[in-house]
Amino acid sequence: MSEERIISETELVKIKKWDNLKKTYYIENLNDETIEQVNNDLCLLSQEADPNINEIVKNISDILKEAAIKTFGTYAIKTKKLSNRSKRKPFQPWFVTECKTARKAYRKRKRTYRNNKTDETFTHLKDAERNYKRKMNLSMRNYREKMKNEIKNLKTNNPKEYWKLLNTKQNDKKSMPIEIENLFNFFKDLNMNNDNEDSEFFDLDTNESNEKLNEEITLDEVEKAINMLKSDKASANDEVVN
Template sequence: MSSICKTDISNVAKDICKVFINSARKIFGVTKNVQVSKNKPWFNRDCRNARKKFHSAKRLQNRYPTIENKNNLKTTSKTYKRTMDKCKNNYTNKLARKLSELRSTNSKEYWKILNSTNKNKKCAVDINEMFQFMKDLNAGDYDDEFVGNSDLSYTLIIDETDTPDGSLNSVITEEEIKTAVRKLKNVALFQMNGYLE
């Protein structure tokens, strides 16, 4: 009788496991575990119920492929899509209304909501690539007229032909500032501090 080692036993066990796994895959099929994204605050109970109905109709169609089950799958699929679109639009509209209210009443909460959406956004450009790009950009060849001209002072050219009355480039008067301030929402604050008469 030959000696049996541990590797022989483990190989036989692996082969038996493969037989069971392959036969189970053929009989039951393979399902993928899909992680539900937590970045969808609009996905509520209605969406979950519609998704549940859609998946059960899909399983029924896969198990018993009939015309009736196919039509049922189409209608539940459309209902699921419509429900998701409706919930997404409702969430977006509520968020827009909330932001417009918070903008004037509670700026801290307003910016907290705005900054919470941009948490995971990172720069897609590698820092070394950016450095090399800037280095190449600054080392580029320039025209002779720019290299010799060391005077980089600029003057504002006022062209009266920009607008018919030349008001675009005219000096801003104190009366124009007072008129603009009076149109603001918190004019009483300016009047109390003596800025407006």
């Protein structure tokens, strides 16, 4: 019995679930006179497509509902609670197909146990719950490992995409935070100079004037320097945007 009746804009009245212990009372609460009337109406039907069939079906439904209300009772619920159930949770990238399948199986076992509470259905429920948690934990570990490898590769080969990824994850509060160790190693590698042994230094006479440096800068040189500027770069101390 899951029939719902609207009693106001904010509340619904719902018939309580079937209780097998009260089935005798349910039978007693069925209206015999109404049942007899419905039976007579069925006998008077001229054919299956008789337009009165819909009215008879409605009367049968009313008989069953009224008996259920008298036997099991009703309870009121807020419509806001129903609307909250329809809200979807934010997308989680680690929640893959295996997780969805395990969740579906767990919810099915949960509904079965709610309607038929036995030792067997309880065991099936706990097994489905453990399997669901296992699938989620494994999926989260795999996702973290994948992200770790991706970050390690990007910080070496593509620093721009590395910081783009960091900013994306920082804006997503629900996503996995970047480990502080990865940031430390990234800056550590940036500050390391691996070419010290191969570098060559020359003694220069700093007192000797350099005619090349003292030459006047031409317009062609300025235009060439401007054309070599990269886009999407921050300005320097002169605040000239590239």
